[in-house]
Structures are given as C-alpha cells and as structure tokens.
Amino acid sequence: MSRQKRYWTVVSVILIWLGVLLTGCTLEGWEMAGERSGNASLPSEAEGEGELRVLFLDVGQGASQLLISPSGYTMLIDAGNNDKEDEMLRYLEAYGIRHLDLVIGTHPDADHIGGLDRVIDQLDIGEVYMPKIQSNTKTFESLLTSIRDKGLKVKTAKAGLELTWDEQVQVKMLAPATVTDDNNNMSAVVKVTYRDTSFLLTGDAESESERVMLESGANLRADVLLVGHHGSKSSTTARFLNAVKPKYAIIQVGDNSYGHPTKTILGRLAKQKVEVYRNDLQGTVEIVSDGQGYQIMTER
Template sequence: MNARLLPLLALLLATACQEPPAPPAPPPAPPPPAAKRYFAKPADGKLHVYFLDVGAGDAALIVSPEGHTVLIDTGPAASLNYLVNRLPELLATRLDLAILTHPAPDHYGALDAVQKVADMRRLLEPQLPGTAPEYDALLTALGTRGVEIFSPAPNPSHPNEPMRLPLGGGAELTVLWPRAPTEPLLAVEGAGHAANSIVLRLTYGETSVLFMGDARAETEALLLKRQEPLRAMLLKVGAHGAALATSAEFLQEVRPQAALLSLGTGGLPDLPAPDTLARLEAAKATVFRTDKDGEIHAVSDGKQFVLTPQRLPPGKSALTEHVFVPEEEEDPLAVPLVAPSKPEPAKSPPPPARAVALKTRETEDLSRFGQVVDIDQLPKADRTSRQPSKPKATAAMERYVASRKSDVFHVPECRNAKRISPENLITFRTREEAAKERRPARDCNP
C-alpha cells in the first residue's frame, strides 16, 4: 500500500469510530398551572348573603350581582380552619373588602388568616379609641402587607351624608353608624366599642338587610332619633340576641320578616335572651340561628329573598326554601292628609308577607335598580351618588310626597301617602327632586 495513503486511511478509520453528535435538546416543558385558589361559580346577577356558622362570633359574606365581595366580621380565632376552607368555596376571585364592625375578638379573631387565604384588598373598621395592643398590632401587620385601611367617617364635602359603598349591579351598603368625627361617639359605660359598632344597611332593588354588629339599645335609640332608614326585610340581630339590644321600639321601625342570630353551640347560657326572642316573636319575625340551622344562605333577585338553612328539622324536605317578599310601605301611626270624598270600597286583605314555600327562582333583568359602580373604586367612590331618573312629563301642579321614616316617595293620591302623619310628611315639587333622595314606591309607581 502506498505509504502516502496510510495517514488518510487512519484519519478515515478514526472518524468512523467517533460517536454521532447528540440530538438537539427538546424545548423546556411549560410550568405546571398554578393551583386554583377560588372555586365559586361566576356571578349570576343576584345578591347572595351567607350568614356563616363561625360559632360564638359573627361573620357574613356578601356577593353582589356582579360578583364583588364583602366580608362583614371574621368570627373568633376558633373559626380559622372553617373560614380558611369555606371562603375559597364561596369566592370566585380574591376578597374585595372586609369590614370589622368593632374590635372584639369574636368579630376579628380570624382576620389574619382570612387576609392570607382570601388576599383581601381593603379593610373598613371604626377606628375606635382604647383598642387592645394585639388588635393594633394586627392592623399594623395588615398595613405592611398593602391592605388599605379606612374608617366610616363621612365625606368632608358632604358631612351630613352617610358613607355609601356601591357594590355594583344596583346593590349598595350604607354605613348608618358611627359618624365620627362629624358626630361624637356614643359613651356607654362598659360597652363603648360595642355601642359604636359599624351598623350597615344593604339594599338591592326592593330587598334589604340590616347588620347591627354588637350595637346596643343606646345605638338603636340614636338611630331612631336620627330617623335613619332602618326598614329591612332581614335583620342580623345585634349583640347575638342579648337582652340589652333589639328593643321593641327598634323592631317596630325595622319590621323584619326574618331575624338571624349568630350563636355557638355550648356558648353563653344567656344568649339569646328569652326577652329578645319574645320581642322577635311579637314582631312576627321568622328566627334563624346558626347554632341550630348552620350556615344560612340568602338570595335576592331584587324583588324577594329566599333563605336556605344548612340544616333542617327532621322530616323537612331538603328542597324547603323560606321565601320573603317586601311588605307594603306604610306609616302605622299616620292619619289621612285629605279625607276621601266617599268611602272606598272594601278590599280583600293582601296576601301574607311571610311564607315558607318550595319555589322555582327565575332570573330577572334588574338593571333598573341602580347604577353599576366597581367596588375597586372604594373608598374613593362618590358617597352621595344616585342613578338619575329619566325625565318625565309633568303637570303644572305635579308634586310628590314621602315620610321621613321611609326611603320611598309616592304620588299624593296613593293610599299609603294618605297614611303619612303630618309631622313626618315631606313634599317634593318634582319627580326629579324626589328621586334624588328616595326611590319610587312600588304600590303607586310614581
């Protein structure tokens, strides 16, 4: 073999013995999807209120028709595990707002855990003096996590107007008390924090809920004196049904169709007080208790509330629903403004306002009940805003009337308008003027 070919042959043999190059690396696998944190269905256009079973404490979750969420109180520390598991089932996204009615451990005990699991954005609390160091430390910790904390103080531009929290879809929360610094706090010996609980009225269409926190009879008397709009279909009973709240005069003004008590099994033996239960019975309010009924789910389509308790007495169908429809707006102490020219024909009595029934709930267009305001705008939302009514042709002598104790207005010829007492009578020259302060009564549809 030619000596000059030997190096070439050796090079060919060496190349043949080398391993083939490795194939190119595959592209990196996509990261696994983030674990789902919230499991509720999207908003269904109805108002949902969950009165949560947190034992000897308070907690209620509001889900607006557009899916915005507000948690009123977080129960005691003992309810931590329950809330950490239950809230993700009821939330479709992180919690928009939490409200602490007052700095009592049975109302804020699980707040720290709730903020972590629900990624709460904002906190409304009354900012009362003389709070415990551990409560102050909790608020400081929340602030370092970026939680925006604000108080229910009236807007300085409108000091006589309450704070309003629009929830979207026509649902709205109004803070009735406290109103510091515009008005001084109530001084109640031994119960200063409870007496200055944040009192809230939730409205949606013709339905409403009154949340009393741990407010006392002194708080109720002040609200009555101020002639606040207290009428509500559902009453979240104050102070867990203690005898020092829920007075007969207060119930006469609220006229609740259902009363909800947050209680714990094996709790304090004097809660609820027999006197309170007797007053609720005299007011003909259907009583629900979390210690017996478990969690209570209330749903409103703007025209009625349907309540479903978690637990039912033996023998009750699992499909049982408690249906409540609004009562006629009346002033029980009123006298006619104008005597009728002739006796009115006898009318058959109206159907009862309370009922327990099996009923199919239907979806309804509720856009007429108010403006849609994103809760993300809180607390900078306009606290005095109202959906303007469409102008209506008016006669030269057109006028409308209302009672100081009611949040609706009527035409003067309306049967209920004639029952308004003179000392409570308010007159509006135009419908537009009336609509700025009140909503139309559904009986005469002014």
C-alpha cells in the same frame, strides 16, 4: 415491524376512523366534548346572575357575613373568633373566594375580628373599613399588623358613608353616628339594598346606638335583620324593631354562657311574627335575593 403487525396496525386505524365517521363526530368535536365534561361541575357564567347572596357563616359564638353581589363582587363583614381562623379560610375557599373587594370589621371585639388577620394575610383585599376605636388586645394588634404588612390602609367606618361596591346594590353605613368609648356601640351598622329587598347588619350595636340611629332619621326599614349582639337583651329594643319591621331575623350564636339569645329578644321577635334563623340550630344560613323576593337555605 413484521408485515403482519403492520397489517393489523393499519386495520386498527381504519376501524377507528370508520367509527368516527359513523357517529358523525370529529376529532375536534371530541376535544370540545372533553372540555365540557371536565367543566361540568363548575357553575356557568350565567348561574346566579342577578342575585345577591348573603351568607351568615356559622362561626360559633361569634359573627361573620359573606356577601356576593349580582356582578360577583365580594364583601366580608367580620370573621369570627381567633379559633375560627382556619374555618374562615375553608369557608372562603369553599365559596371560591380569592379576592375580597370590601372587608369590614364592625368593632374590635375578638369574636368579630379574631379571624380577620389570617383572611387578610391569605387573600387579595380591596378596601378595609373599621370604626375609629382602639383596643389594646393582641387580637386587635395582630389585625392592624396584617393590614399594614399587606400595604393597606384602614378607612373609617361611620354613619353617612355610601360604599362603592356593585352599582346594582346600595351599601350604606348607618352607625356609628356618635363617638363613644364603648366597643359595641361603636359597631359599624351596614344596610344593603338590592332593588326591593334589604338587609340590616348590626354587629354588636346596643340600645344606645339604636337610639342614635332612630333619632338620626335614617331609613332603618329592612326585610332581613341581623339581630344585634347575638340576641343579647342589651340590643334590639322594641322601638328599634318596630322601625326595622323585619320579615326575617338571623341570630349569629353558638354554645355560650351568656344566655344568648335571651328569652326577652326571642319573645320580642315572636310578637312581631318575625321568622328567626339561628346558627346554633341551623348552621350557616344563606339568603339569596333576586331583588324582589328571597330564597333561604340552611346547613341543617
């Protein structure tokens, strides 16, 4: 290197250090600032602390609920139909979910468990609960295969169970309380209580299961109700609705030929002055509880 080039190199280094000293920074400070900048888009550890998030995912004419506890534990109840498998994985990736502490398949119908096999294949799974009812469909067989291949065992979903999840949140199963060969009335019904707030998630439970729950003396009172069977008139009887007394109702529904949700159920909810949210109209619905009140956000 020539003497002139060495001179300008030394001058450049001196000017850089002068700039550092004048701004009061250090090289260590630059590295720290760079790290903070790189993580600026990531949530802090404290963000969302003390909140329970319940997401009613828009999976069309099907059902799926993703729950994230105040301590960060996760639960997935159902996963939509077979054609929603990739969409379910995208949802979970978008919410940063790589591990599910609890997975509940409410009953063997494809529009509820169709996407669960791929979810179990792709994610780290804790415990799996399903009611003790069989189905000879390929969808059900595929789910059992995924569970077996992952080295998991199915625990029986039934009334009276209190699931271990987050010590701040109570998770109780209220149904099925009796054994029947009807898939819908064997639906796992889950009540989630966080301090003064509560959610009743009913799968496709119909009037017979509702009657048994009422007669069992279980505390059905809940602020948020997942309307049974996508708003079919076979569910959400007036007596059941009177016992739950919800402030908010979620109807997981998409384009369908069944007439869901029916005018009967919408009228019944309106009469009780329940605020209704629907996946077909508002997309994914997220309800955040701080233990005392709710914040409700919709996709559209």
